[in-house]
Amino acid sequence: MGNPSRIYELLQDYVSSDTQVTEVNIGLVWTICKAQHTGLAMSPGNPTRTLSWPGTLSGKTLAELASWITDWEPYKATVGMAAINCSLNRYELPSGITLLPSPDNANLAVFEHFLPQLHDKKVVVVGRYPGIERYAEQLKLSIIERQPVTGDYPDPACEFLLPDADWVFLTASSITNKTFPRLAELAQHATTVLMGPTVPWLPELHEFAIDYLAGVEIIDPLKLSRTAAEGGGVTIFKDAVRYRIVDLTPGNSMSWLKAQIAEDYTDKHRLNQAMEQWYSAGKHGRFHEFNRLNQLTTKLSLMDSCYKRLWDAHNA
Numbered sequence: 001m002g003n004p005s006r007i008y009e010l011l012q013d014y015v016s017s018d019t020q021v022t023e024v025n026i027g028l029v030w031t032i033c034k035a036q037h038t039g040l041a042m043s044p045g046n047p048t049r050t051l052s053w054p055g056t057l058s059g060k061t062l063a064e065l066a067s068w069i070t071d072w073e074p075y076k077a078t079v080g081m082a083a084i085n086c087s088l089n090r091y092e093l094p095s096g097i098t099l100l101p102s103p104d105n106a107n108l109a110v111f112e113h114f115l116p117q118l119h120d121k122k123v124v125v126v127g128r129y130p131g132i133e134r135y136a137e138q139l140k141l142s143i144i145e146r147q148p149v150t151g152d153y154p155d156p157a158c159e160f161l162l163p164d165a166d167w168v169f170l171t172a173s174s175i176t177n178k179t180f181p182r183l184a185e186l187a188q189h190a191t192t193v194l195m196g197p198t199v200p201w202l203p204e205l206h207e208f209a210i211d212y213l214a215g216v217e218i219i220d221p222l223k224l225s226r227t228a229a230e231g232g233g234v235t236i237f238k239d240a241v242r243y244r245i246v247d248l249t250p251g252n253s254m255s256w257l258k259a260q261i262a263e264d265y266t267d268k269h270r271l272n273q274a275m276e277q278w279y280s281a282g283k284h285g286r287f288h289e290f291n292r293l294n295q296l297t298t299k300l301s302l303m304d305s306c307y308k309r310l311w312d313a314h315n316a
Helices: 004-013 062-070 074-088 106-118 155-164 180-186 203-208 221-229 250-280 290-314
Strands: 023-026 030-034 038-042 122-126 140-144 167-171 191-195 212-218 241-247
Touching (some): 004 203, 023 221, 038 074, 038 212, 106 241, 140 155, 155 180, 203 250, 203 290, 241 250, 250 290
Parallel strands (some): 122 140, 122 167, 167 191
Antiparallel strands (some): 212 241
């Protein structure tokens, strides 16, 4: 298992450095970041009236906002996570299983999918999902929640419940609130599903003992933005997003990562040609997209290293 705290460096490695943000919307439940694509993250549960930066975010780069993911102020970290997902969503989504929701349990589609595998297993869910109590009589179910209600376990219970679990469903909001490194470490011997609309689509999450990603595919960005701005919660699953499940076996992760490497290599080749033309035309000073080219070179090196580790694991 990789160093779980490395996740924050990894996420920022994928962010386009010069792409400008056009809009940030912090809704009651969901935070939206828009640039060339749309990124989504779950908003903090505690409202505040003292943020110092509202009205200043449009026009900043995705990289500037993505760096906020390491901040301990929850709203800054949430904006950072939304910016990261905005940048990641420029890639084609990995092949996987698209879950078509039923009208009464759209937000529970992931649990419905895995339900046949969960009987007689110790199942721990980190984060309370509306309606999840319907499974309490079918499963050996424990729910850990930062703001527990009747029947939930508080945060410290993770130290006792996760090492003994067979399956762990881990909310991706744990990345934003900085509990992911410890939770991933505790759950490394369980089958672990990282889930929720905050999930970043990254094949490297296999290295953090994540077995499945259950994130969302945005099918109507305009409807998603409107629903989030109007205080929508689970209603985004009606016709704005839908769940997709990706199995992070080494073989699948390698195929996914290989596609991303090819896409970024093509982009790097384009920038190299543009830089040659820039200097051939007699222009002086630094090439105007030098930062982007340098970022791609660094990221490709990191992706190659990850691919090698996945290759070793796949062929062990």
